[in-house]
Amino acid sequence: MSAAAEPAPAPGDTRALGRALHLGVPAAISVVAFLVIDLVLAGLVGRPWGPAYPVTMDALVLLRMGPLFFSGLIVWPAMRARGATRAQATIGILATPVAFAIVSGWRAAAFFPPLEAAYYATNPIVIGAIGAQVASAGVGALAYPIWRARRTRTISSSRWSWWPVVAVVAGTALTVFAVIWDGGQHLFYPWVLLYGRLFG
C-alpha cells in the first residue's frame, strides 16, 4: 500500500481543507466514537436502573477501549488507502489517545490546579494507549493488503516492509511497560515521583 502521489495543494485552495477532511474521516470517527461512549458512560454511571445496568456499564467500559486502544487497526490502513502520508496517518492514530488525554486533564482540573491537571494528561494510560495504537496500526498495515487481495481476488502488489513489524513490537512493548507489566507500576511510580518534584 502506498500513498497516492498528488501535487501539494496551493495555499488557500479550498480543496486542501476538503482533502484534509477526507483523509481524516477514519480518525474523526474513532475520536467521535470514543467521546460519545465516554459521555454516555459518564452520564449513566452510578445511577442503577435495574438488572441491565451492570451489563450496560460493563459493555460501555469495554467498548470505550476499542477506539482508545485499537482503532489504529482500521484508522491506519483506511487513511493510507485514502492517500494519507505516513505522517498524516500517524497523527490519525494518535488522535484518540490525545482526545483521551484532553478529557482526562479536563476532568482532573476539577480536582487539581491547571498545571497539575495538564501534567495529569500525560498519565500512563495515555502512554499505553499510544503504544496500543501504534501496535494496532502495525497489525492493520500488515493485514490490510492480505484482506484486500482476498476481497478483490488479486495478488497483493504491496512491497514488504519491516516497519509494521517494528510498530507492532515497539507499540506492544510500550503498552506492556506502561499499563500491563506489574499493573503498570514501573511507569506509574516514576510519573508520580516526577509530579512530586515538579509540584511538590
Next chain:
Amino acid sequence: MDVTRRGLLAASLGVPAALGLAACSTTPAAGGRPIPVTGATAPPGSPNLLVIFSDDHRADHLGLTGEVPFLQTPALDALASEGVLFDHAYVTTALCSPSRATLLTGQYASRHGVRNNLSAWIPGTPSFFDSLAASGYRCAYIGKWHMPGDLPDLTGVERFITFTIEEGQGVYRDCPLVIDGVETPRPGTYVTTDLTDLAVQWLTESDDDRPFCLVVAHKAVHHEFEPPDDLLGTYDGVEIDLPDEAFTYQTLLDRNVWEGTAGRLQTSYRRYCETLLGMDREIGRLLNAVEPVADNTVVVYTSDNGYSWGEHVLTGKRWAYDDNIKVPFIVRWPDGVSSPGTIIDEPVLNADIAPTLLDIAGVPIPAAMQGRSIAPLLRGEPVEWRDDVFYEYFADFPYQVPPSQAVRTDRWLYVEYDRGLSPELYDTLADPEQRVNLAEDPAYTTTRQELSQRLADLRREYT
C-alpha cells in the same frame, strides 16, 4: 456521657488449632541497633503492648459482624471475644501514609505533616515510642512503614524492620526487607508470614526483663490482594453481594484506575477476602506466641483505613464515606477491660491509640497528642466523651479525590470539599450506605448549617 455497651460477642469463639505457633524460619539479621541507654526502668508489672496494624481492612469485614456471610476471621473474632470491639472507630485520614503517622504520633495529618502518600515523615517527629523507651520499654516496629523519603532513625525503637520496594508498598512474595538499616533479600517468603516470623522471633529471642512494645504493620490486605498459596481460590465459589451501583469493570473507570485493581471487581474482592483470611491466620500465630504473657499484654488491632468495594462506584479509599473512614478496632486488655466480649459504641479514632498506649503504660501523655486515651472506656468508667469526629483529606496525586473535611456524628455525615464538588450530607441511620445526599434538601437546611458550623469549629481545633 456514660459508656454504653450492647450485645455480647460470641463467647465461644476460639482460635483453631491450625493457628498454632510455627517454628521460626528466619535468620536474625546481623548488626542490630544498640539498645539505647535511657536510664529508666519501667515499674514492675508494666503491661506489654502489641499493636497489630493492617492495611485497607474495612470495618465490616470481620467474621463476627456477619456482614459478609462467607468471611472467616477466627483469630480476630477470638481476640474481640476476649477484649472489646469498637464499632464506631474512624481514621483521621483514610490514606496509608497519613494514617500511619497518626497511629504513631496521636496527631492529625495537619499537625504531623504527613498529608498524603507523597509527603515524608519529618525527621525527629515524636512518636509514642520515644515516651515508652524513655520509660523503660523495649520497642520494635516490624512491617510496612510506607512514608516517603529515607527511612527515619526512629528514636526509641531497637528493632526496625520494614520494606522500601515499590515506594514502600512492598510485595507479597519475596519481599526484600530492610532490617535495622540493612537491605536483606527474602527469597521464598510470603510477606505476612515473614513479618510474623520476625515478630515472633523478636518476642522470643530475648530474655530481657523489660516490658515490650511491638508494632506489627502488615502489607495485607492492600492490593495486589495476593493470598498465601494454600488459600488461593478459597472463596471462588461464594456468592458476592456487590452494591447496586457497582459493576464488574468499574475498576477501569478514570476514578478507580490508579487503585491497582484493574480487571474483574469480583475477582479482586475474592482475593482481598482470601488475603484477609491469610492475615488472620498469621495474627492467630502471633497471638499464640504472646500467650505465655497474655495476662499482662495489651493487644490492639486496627487498620490504616477502610476500602470501598463498589459503593459509590468506587474501588479504593480516600473519600469520607463510612466504607473508607471506619476501621476494625479491637482491644484486648485482660487487666483493664471490664466487660470482655462486648461492643463499645463511643466514637474513637486512630489518633487515640498513641495516648491510650501511654496511658495504659502509666507514661505521661504529651500535650501535643490530639487523640484521647480510651482507657476509661475500656475500664467501663463513666467519662465525658466526644460526640463526633473530625476527618480531613489532602490532595493525593493522581487520585481524583478533592481535598475535603468532614464531621461524623452518631447520625450524620457532613462533608465539605475544597474544590470540585458541593457539600454532602447523609443521615447514616436512615441511609447507612450514604447514597442520598441531603445537602440541598430544604428540609435539612438547619442541620446542614449546624454541621457546617461544627465542622468549622473542629477545623480550628485540629488543624
